[in-house]
Amino acid sequence: MKKLKYIIPTLGLCAIALSATGAEFETLVDKVVANSPTLQADRLRMESELEALKDENTLSNPEVEFERLWRSGEGENRWSAGISQEIDWPGTYGARRKAISALARAQDAETSAAEINERVRASQTIIGIIAARKEIAILEEIHTSMQQLEAKLLTAWNHGEATILDVNKVKIETIRSASRLETARTQLRSLEGELNAMTGGDVVITIPADLDMPVTPLKSENAYLEAMESSPMLAALNLALEASECQTTLAKTSRLPGFSIGYNHAYEDGAHFNGFSIGMTLPVWSRKHNTKSAADNALAARFDVIARRTQLASQIHTDYSSAESLYSQMGQYGPLVEGVNNLTLLRKAFDGGELNLLNYLQEVNYFLEARLDYLSLTKEYAMLATSLTALFQR
Numbered sequence: 001m002k003k004l005k006y007i008i009p010t011l012g013l014c015a016i017a018l019s020a021t022g023a024e025f026e027t028l029v030d031k032v033v034a035n036s037p038t039l040q041a042d043r044l045r046m047e048s049e050l051e052a053l054k055d056e057n058t059l060s061n062p063e064v065e066f067e068r069l070w071r072s073g074e075g076e077n078r079w080s081a082g083i084s085q086e087i088d089w090p091g092t093y094g095a096r097r098k099a100i101s102a103l104a105r106a107q108d109a110e111t112s113a114a115e116i117n118e119r120v121r122a123s124q125t126i127i128g129i130i131a132a133r134k135e136i137a138i139l140e141e142i143h144t145s146m147q148q149l150e151a152k153l154l155t156a157w158n159h160g161e162a163t164i165l166d167v168n169k170v171k172i173e174t175i176r177s178a179s180r181l182e183t184a185r186t187q188l189r190s191l192e193g194e195l196n197a198m199t200g201g202d203v204v205i206t207i208p209a210d211l212d213m214p215v216t217p218l219k220s221e222n223a224y225l226e227a228m229e230s231s232p233m234l235a236a237l238n239l240a241l242e243a244s245e246c247q248t249t250l251a252k253t254s255r256l257p258g259f260s261i262g263y264n265h266a267y268e269d270g271a272h273f274n275g276f277s278i279g280m281t282l283p284v285w286s287r288k289h290n291t292k293s294a295a296d297n298a299l300a301a302r303f304d305v306i307a308r309r310t311q312l313a314s315q316i317h318t319d320y321s322s323a324e325s326l327y328s329q330m331g332q333y334g335p336l337v338e339g340v341n342n343l344t345l346l347r348k349a350f351d352g353g354e355l356n357l358l359n360y361l362q363e364v365n366y367f368l369e370a371r372l373d374y375l376s377l378t379k380e381y382a383m384l385a386t387s388l389t390a391l392f393q394r
Contacts, residue, residue, distance in 0.1 A: 025126065025214050028205060032122040033115055037200040042114055046107040053103060057096040060086045063262075076270055084262025084277060088254070095253040099246040106239035112232035116393050118198075123386045125195045130213050131379035132188040138371050139184055142364065143177040145343060150174050153357075166357045173361055213378060216385040218327065221320045227391040228312050237305045244298040251294035255283050316391070319384045326381040333374040342367040 033039065063086075068079040150170045156162035195205050228234065260279035265272065343364065350360040 022214050022216075024208065024211060025123070028126060028207065028211075029119055029122045031203070032195065032198050032205055033118050035199040035203040036118050038198075039111075039114055039118055043111060046110065050100065050103055050107060053096070053100050057093060057100065078266070078268045080264065080266035080268075082262050082264035082277065084260050084279075086281075087259045087261065089256035089258060092250070092253045092256065095246070095250040099243065099250045102239065102243040102246040106236060106243040109232050109236035109239045112394070113236045116232060116390050119393070120387055120390045122195070122198060124383045125191060125198070126207060127213050127379060127382045127386065129188065129191045129195065129207050130211060131375060132184060132191055133207075133209070134375050135372060136181065136184045136188060138368065138375070139177065139181040141343065142368055143174070143181050145347065145364070146170065146174040146177045169357060169361065213382040214386070215378065215382055216389055218320070218323055218385065218388070221317065224316050224320060224388050224391050225313060228309075228316060230394075231312075231391050232394065233312065234305070234309060237301070237308050241298070241301040241305055244294070244301040248291070248294040248298045251291040255291060257282055316388065319388055323381055323384040323388065326377050326384070330374065330377050330381060333370070333377060337367070337371045337374045 063084050064082070065084070066079070066081045068077065070077050150167075153162050153167050153170050157164065157167050192207075195207075196203075199205060258281035260277070260281070262277040264275050264277055266275075267273070346355070346360060346363050346367070349355045350357075355363065
């Protein structure tokens with residue numbers, strides 16, 4: 001009972017810490033998405049496309065005509081004036097309104113899908129930065145240890161207590177650790193530059209030093225597959241299909257005749273004449289290819305939905321299986337490398353004469369790789385979990 005009394009508060013504190021980390025992490029992601037020039041450009045392009053279609057659904061400008069003729073001989077000159085208005089086939093305006101409405105819904109869904117994709121991209125970049133910092137901390141610990149060992153062996157060599165071979169071995173390991181550390185720092189700078197580029201460089205995103213990677217527990221695979229069906233990614237494709245079908249209907253309607261109605265006034269031989277004119281546009285040759293193009297786009301959109309659904313389901317299965325495997329490996333690695341300072345134990349064994357230099361270096365590299373492997377597993381799991389969790393965002 002005493003153990004249970006201590007375990008329950010500990011679990012509660014862990015849950016609180018995880019929740020705080022998640023909230024802080026999401027706040028950073030929100031900031032990146034809110035300042036994304038890519039999303040803003042996409043929104044403006046879609047708005048422009050919608051406004052262009054709305055413009056097509058307005059009446060064309062009325063046409064005003066005036067004519068004056070001068071008589072070459074005796075008599076009065078002639079003149080005439082008129083105004084006319086072109087009108088599409090009545091059903092065309094209704095078809096275009098439906099196409100505008102369908103396009104607006106498709107664009108809303110596409111905007112939501114684009115924001116989710118940007119959130120995933122930002123989240124995975126931040127996770128990469130956190131992992132890179134952890135890797136640097138591990139490598140700095142190793143490098144400091146190698147520098148200390150090098151200084152110790154140089155002193156021992158000066159007193160004739162170590163061989164030049166031992167000194168050279170340590171110097172080589174110090175150079176290697178420094179090189180690996182610089183590579184990790186370069187990778188971190190690259191990721192930080194990538195993150196700031198996502199905001200156009202105007203807003204600097206600062207990742208707190210104590211921020212940890214969000215390790216989100218997995219749901220069942222079926223839960224992700226069900227979320228996929230109502231996700232904005234599929235909704236955008238389904239609505240794009242609906243919009244393309246409306247465009248096909250509009251293209252067919254646009255091939256119907258248009259009309260021109262006008263009022264005319266003429267003055268001739270001292271008399272005024274009033275009347276009207278009516279005309280008809282017969283689209284015999286025009287817009288034939290436009291109709292075929294719209295029909296092909298609708299058919300392509302239908303295939304896009306099928307292909308994307310299949311692709312998403314396959315990706316979910318692959319990501320879920322990989323995440324499960326990674327989580328299992330994390331559970332095996334964690335107790336051996338987390339909270340256990342193996343380097344300190346190795347150094348004590350070396351200083352105590354229990355390990356020679358070669359064995360010490362081999363053991364250091366062994367535990368170094370184990371810690372880096374665990375870090376890599378955690379990073380990959382966090383990225384996959386972030387991608388899967390995005391299916392529940394709306």
